[in-house]
Amino acid sequence: MKLGYACINMSMPSKFRTCRLRTVEEQGLGKVKEIAVHNLAEVIRVLEWNIEHGIFFFRMSSDLIPFASHPIMTWDWQRDADILALTAEIGRLRELHDMRLSMHPGQYTIINSPRADVVEKAIAELTYHQQLLDLVGGTDMILHIGGAYGDKKTASERFIRKYNGLSEDIKRLLRLENDDKTYTANDVLGIARATGATVCFDIHHHICNHEENADVAQIVSDVFKTWETTPKMHISSGKTGSTDRSHHDLIHKEDFDRLIGLLAGRDADIMFEAKRKEQSVLALREEL
Secondary structure, eight states: OHHHHHOTTTTTOOOOOOOHHHHHHHHHHHHHHHHHHHHHHHHHHHHHHHHHHHHHHEETTTTTTTTTTTTTOOOOOOGGGHHHHHHHHHHHHHHHHOEEEEEETTTTTOOOOOOOOHHHHHHHHHHHHHHHHHTTTEEEEEEOOOOOOTTHHHHHHHHHHHTTTTTTHHHHEEEEOSSSOOHHHHHHHHHHHHHHHHEEEHHHHHHSSSOOTTOOOHHHHHHHHHHSOOEEEEOOOOOSSSTSBBBOOOOOOOHHHHHHHHHOOOOOEEEETTTTTHHHHHHHHHHH
């Protein structure tokens, strides 16, 4: 079992950079490359820190290559020699230390939107994530189903159609996650059965959003059946209580124990979605 955290390291601390579209328009795509090179070098620093502290699961930020899916991007970043050298080093560290690398496209990556322009942008964003994950040897790209738009059944059917139209390269990495407001774990499993997709189970989202009398043990068993490799799962603790959708700084041991109990001896890698990032992993590990 690998325990991981998302995007930034607060102990180092890591220092990732971004920029505004206006900056790119004024300074050109050379500025984007400068930031991308910096960000990928920073990923290497974070991974080296993780290795030193025995953490072998990490979610990379979606913003490593600024504007990668934007129409302004005419720089062929995935074939740039400097980018390839950095991603190769990330991949070398990943392979040498058996690390798991994932990404989670942002909340506006919605393929079940009724608006064609939103879907087009979402697919461009998924393509960028797939390209970067392939360069570093990453294995997981997490996606929520999206909105209900007043009719969850129709929105789910629209998601299924759009998912089936995605490239095989994207689907190879894509994992569908239950959310804390709209699509329950059973909803996502239904969509997975219709598409052959893999499901990432988030236990905090399940606590906040589930059907009455939902059988969580059966849900977790069904999630395992969607995976051909070690499953990836998410955990967080509510800020003020178990059903508070806001995340706590740390992961409470009782929440972790609950998930471990549901695994019933099966192996899974667990992403900590806590505000204190790597410190939540270290704290829980010490408590255990």
